[in-house]
Amino acid sequence: MDAFLSSTLAVAIAEIGDKTQLLTLFLVARFSRHRFAIIMGILLATLVNHGLSGWLGAWLVEWVPQHWVPLILGFSFIAIGLWVLIPDKDDEHEEQSLRYGPFIATCVLFFLAEIGDKTQVATVILAARFDDALIWVIAGTTLGMLLANVPVAYFGAWLMQKVSLTWVRRGACALFIALGILSLLNGQF
Template sequence: MDAFLSSTLAVAIAEIGDKTQLLTLFLAARFTQRNAIILGILVATLLNHALSAWFGAWLVQWIPENWAPWIIGLSFIAVGLWVLIPDKDDDDETGVLQYGAFIATCILFFIAEMGDKTQVATVILAARYDNLFWVIMGTTVGMMLANVPVAYAGNWLMQKIPLDLARWSACILFVGLGVLSIVAI
C-alpha cells in the first residue's frame, strides 16, 4: 500500500501546473464532452504509466543492488528539483482535434506525457517499489486527481491554486522520497 500512496501523492502534487494539466484545460475549452476527455486521460495515463512502470522495474534489475538505492534516491531528488521549473504550453497538435474529444485526448495526452516529470516519476517509483500494479494505480489516480477537476472547473480552479506552493510541495515530497530511499540502505 506504500507504493500506492506514495505514487498517488507524488503524481497528484507534481501534476499541478504541469503541461498535461494545461492540455486538459485546453481540451476542456475546445470540447464540451467532459466525460470523454476524462476517459481519454484515464486510457492514455494507464497505457503510458504501465509502460513506464514496466521499464522502471526492468531497469532496476540491471543495476547493481548496492547502487540501486543511490540511483533511485538521487533520481527522486532530481525530479524534485525539476518540478520547480514551470512547464510551458507546447504548440497545440490541432490535427488530431478533428477526431473528437476521446481520441484527441488519448493521443495528445499520451504524447504530452512522453518524457514528462510524471512519466519519469513513474519509472523511478516502479524501480523503488516491488509492486508494479500499485505504482501504476497510484500514478494513475494521482493524475486523475489533478486533471479531473481541471476538466470540469478549469479556469476558475487554475486561478485559485497557488502554483508556486504546489511546485514547492512536490519538490519537498520528491526530495523526501529520495532521502528516504538513500537512508533505507
C-alpha cells in the same frame, strides 16, 4: 499499500500546474460538452504511458547492481523534485489531433504530453523503488493523474485562479526530495 499511496500522492502533487492540466483546460474549452470522453481519454493514455514506464522501471532494477539502486533512486527523486520547480512549456501537438474528436484527441495528446515528462520519469523511478508492487505503482500514478486533471475538466478556470502554482511546485519539490532522502537513507551506505 505504500507503493499505491506514494505513487498517488507524488503524481497528484507533481501534476498541479503541469502542462497536462493546461491541456485539459484546452480540451474542455474545445470540446465543452464532452468532459466524460476527455476524462476517459486521460485515463487510457495514462494507463498505457505509465504502464510502459512502470514496466521499464521494474525491468531496470533487474539489470542494475543491487547496491546502486538506492543511490540511483535517491538522486533521481531529488532531481525530479528540483525539476518540478521549472514550469512546463506548451507543446504544439494539439491542432492536428483535434479533428479526431475528444476521446482520440485526448488519448493522443496526453500520451504525447507525458513522454519524457516528470510524472513519467517519476513512474519509472517509483516502479524501480517498489518493484514488487508494479500494479500498485501504475494504479497510484494513474489515480494521481486523474486527481489532478478531473477537477480541471469540471472546475478548471475557477480552480486555476485560486491555486498558487508557486507553492504547489514547492510542495511537490519537497515531497520528491524527501522521497530521495528516504531512499538514500534506506540504502545504508
